[in-house]
Amino acid sequence: MKELGRISTLPINRFTSNGAYLQLSDGEEVLLPQGYLNGDEKEGDEKEVFVYTDSEDRPVAITDRPVALVDEFAVMDVKEVTQFGAFMDWGLPKDLFVPKSEMGKPITEGQKYLVMVCVDYKTNRLIGVSKYQDFMLSDTGGFEEGQEIKGLVFDKTDLGYKILIDQHYEGLVYGNEVFKPIMVGEEITAYIKKKRDDGKLDLQLTPIGRQKYEEGAEKILAVLTEKKFLPLHDKSSPEDIKISLGMSKKHFKQSIGQLYKSKKIRILNDGIEIVD
Missing domain, CATH: 2.40.50.140 (Nucleic acid-binding proteins)
Structure with a gap:
């Protein structure tokens, strides 16, 4: 079933009390449950759906979209860990199962992990794989330094x-x-x-x-890039500077001096601001 784990636009074949049966590319049908219908559909209408397997491992279509499709990565929250594996929240009613054999490292409940959605061809269902290194490429020729x-x-x-x-x-x-x-x-x-x-x-x-700036100046510039203004100046107390930036007053004055000479900041009476 090529639609498994993907977003597909499928026509409605027929209706039953359980919902609408959609036509798959292989000639089979998949159920779109009643709760995903708005009541205005008719035979022949197309529905954009995600196809996966339900709690009984039967193919089912839904209109919800997971955080990742098949062959895609996403960071997911761990909902439950068992002796067989872990159940991940990927935004659907049925959690994504990561078998213990597919864990890159032990998984802890309540934490977040990088998981790829894969097809388990033995069972023909979707599973998660946290052995992310298996999918990484080492040819970085398409990247450039500074990019x-x-x-x-x-x-x-x-x-x-x-x-x-x-x-x-x-x-x-x-x-x-x-x-x-x-x-x-x-x-x-x-x-x-x-x-x-x-x-x-x-x-x-x-x-x-910006690498030419030393660490203190780089830190101040990063904060100013986000906040645009800092209420710190040469009359500020050492305690205020340390709380805001985690550096000494001497280091602060040296750093803003470097940024001022480079015309990256303005020094005002009540603080410093970044030069756009």
Whole structure:
């Protein structure tokens, strides 16, 4: 069944008390339950549906859309863990099952994990696979250093945050270069800092052209990029500066001096603001 795990537009063949039966490409039918009908449909009408298997492993069509289709990744919440595997919330009435044999590492209830939706060809049903490394590509020839990318934050480690790029590439933003909150499951914009020999990508959250600033100036610039203005100046108390930026007053003054000379900020009587 080529429609399994995908969004398809299928015609209505017939109606029963259970709902509408839709025509599949292989000549078989799949039930769209009554609860997904608005009552105005007629035979021959087409419905855009997602096809998967119900709690009894029977093919069924629904009009809801999951967070990922077959052969796609998404970060999912763990709803329940059993001795056989884990059940993930992917936005549908029936949770996505990740068999224990398909776990990349032990899964903990209540946490988030990167999972790919796959077809289990032994049972002809959809399952989740958290062994994400099996799907990663190492040929990064299509990327350039300095390139802007969109990525999905899928894990936090001692080094930093792992980022999924274009569904098949792994990037890393180092923790000591992150100056704003980042959450697992969040989509972010980042820039390629380095293409590594192992096929992974080192990333940073600010454009590569800003690397010339030392760490304190980079941190202030990142905060100003988001907030536009900071009520801190050379008369601010060391405590206020430390609470807001986690740096000493001396370091703060050196950093804003560097940014001011580079014409990246304006120094006002009541604070500093970024130059657009």
